[in-house]
Amino acid sequence: MSVIPLVFTSGWASGINAYAVVLLLGLFGVTGVSDEVPAALQRTDVLIVAGVLFLCEAVADKIPYVDSVWDTAHTVVRPVAGAMIAALLAGESGSLPELAAGAIGGSTALMSHLVKAGTRMAVNTSPEPFSNVGMSIAEDLGVAGVITFAIFNPVAAAVIAAVLLMLGIVTVAFLASRIRRFLRRKEKRPAGTGGPWPPG
Numbered sequence: 001m002s003v004i005p006l007v008f009t010s011g012w013a014s015g016i017n018a019y020a021v022v023l024l025l026g027l028f029g030v031t032g033v034s035d036e037v038p039a040a041l042q043r044t045d046v047l048i049v050a051g052v053l054f055l056c057e058a059v060a061d062k063i064p065y066v067d068s069v070w071d072t073a074h075t076v077v078r079p080v081a082g083a084m085i086a087a088l089l090a091g092e093s094g095s096l097p098e099l100a101a102g103a104i105g106g107s108t109a110l111m112s113h114l115v116k117a118g119t120r121m122a123v124n125t126s127p128e129p130f131s132n133v134g135m136s137i138a139e140d141l142g143v144a145g146v147i148t149f150a151i152f153n154p155v156a157a158a159v160i161a162a163v164l165l166m167l168g169i170v171t172v173a174f175l176a177s178r179i180r181r182f183l184r185r186k187e188k189r190p191a192g193t194g195g196p197w198p199p200g
Helices: 004-030 044-060 066-073 077-093 098-123 130-152 154-174 176-188
Strands: none
Touching: 004 044, 004 077, 004 098, 004 130, 004 154, 044 066, 066 098, 077 098, 098 130, 098 154, 130 154, 154 176
């Protein structure tokens, strides 16, 4: 059962930035930092694709409204990535059936993705772009920090990921009114008019 904490943590991180998770795990494996990384994630072509997509996300994720469109497009991608990474981790260790690991990774990724997407909708009600940039940087640093920590202390990292997930769910519930406001403005706003975000 030792692989469960890493599976859970990678699932949480995949829901926020799946490309960063693949890139980080792959680099940790290639450089010999960890022997737990599946060979499939260490392939050069996988690392190149993950790196390019990570750079695309790094840009899109910091632009108001574009970030929400990007999140919508990744509603399927992130959970699937979380499930695949989890299954690979379990397959390498042999301590957990791949199907169960995929379910844990995929469902955790879906929950953290919904938290991320919901939070961004609330942030997009703000009339300035700086909050989007700040949120994006904080998410990227959080994913990098937790995944790196998970390589050395998977149980503690899983606890941190669980706490962050719960805090995120509570935050989204608290910001539900702002999210509804965002959706109403998006529906009322004529296509091709106005600025890049709604007025305050």
